[in-house]
Amino acid sequence: MLKEERQAFIIHQINLHNKVLSSDLSAQLNVSEDTIRRDLNELAENGKVLKVYGGALSKSFQYPFRENHVYARDAKKQLAGKALKLIQNGMTVLAGGGTTMLELARSVPENLECTFFTISPLVALEMAERTKAEVILIGGQLSRSTNICIGAQVINQLSEIRADLCLLGANSLAIEEGVTDSDWEVVQVKKAMLRSANKTAILSIAEKLNSVQKMKVCSLNAIAYLITDLDPEHRSLAKFSQLVDVI
Structure with a gap:
């Protein structure tokens, strides 16, 4: 090569x-x-x-963010739009970090009356500036490689929350291996977020489907919704649809 x-x-x-x-x-x-x-x-x-x-x-x-640096930004906007349909007034929502979650934060309607907990300072700032929703940042050690808060302090705080819905971006996603990641600390925080919510939605662009990282977050049957930029009836989602509600 x-x-x-x-x-x-x-x-x-x-x-x-x-x-x-x-x-x-x-x-x-x-x-x-x-x-x-x-x-x-x-x-x-x-x-x-x-x-x-x-x-x-x-x-x-790299902060400050530039739109032309965000990979597949249009697809991530589609994910955000679909995810917002799951959120209703009065809900308590737990949000992860990453560029997909930033697109979600930028898309939340100004008058939405919800409580948002997030492990991402950047997502918290976007929501606080653009909406009237109550925004609570779960703080701890800041991971410079992911721009989210990690560590025991974060996991302890998460154990005290019971959210209606957890929204997480995905690093990799596959039928057999489930949701996987490459960062051990991030995996532990994501597992704690799953335990803190009644239902979880994973947001993933189609390119990440059927890819695998070294560390497992959860099996597909541990999540309620899979949100992609594809039509739910797309043939590449057929096997996923047998395990999770595809949006």
């Missing part, structure tokens, strides 16, 4: 999953980690990715 092809693959993986590890890219591309590190350094120098220890992040996570 030519260097240009390899780097194009790397950029796509980073855009799709927001974060990649050098070790995973090395295995996927069958090249040394030194080669991957050189690629990531070059891509970072050219302003295409954000280099971090052990891997790289999407430019989507």
Whole structure:
């Protein structure tokens, strides 16, 4: 594989999953980690990715956010619009972080009378500025790679909440493996969020379906809704529809 092809693959993986590890890219591309590190350094120098220890992040996570840096933004807007149909006045909603949740926060109607708990300072700010809803930030250690609050303090706070609905973005999603992620701390927080809600909806662009990360968040039967940018009757969603309500 030519260097240009390899780097194009790397950029796509980073855009799709927001974060990649050098070790995973090395295995996927069958090249040394030194080669991957050189690629990531070059891509970072050219302003295409954000280099971090052990891997790289999407430019989507660079604050302040720029619309042209958000991967598949139109698709994520569709997810947000579908998710809003699940929210009714008077509900208590627990929201995760990431660019899909930011699109949701930007789409919440100004007059919606709900209580939103979130682990994302950025989502909290968007909702507080744009709506009259009560917004409560669940605070703790800030993960610089995901811009959400993590750690034991967050998990303890989540244990004291009983939300009507939990809305989570997905890193990867597959029939057998369920919902998976690449960050251990994030996985623990997401598990706590699932335990704190009566129902959970996973928001995922179609490209993330049938992909797998190393750490499991939950099986598909642990969630109530799967929200994608596809029509619910799309053939690629047939197997998912047998396990979860697809929107």
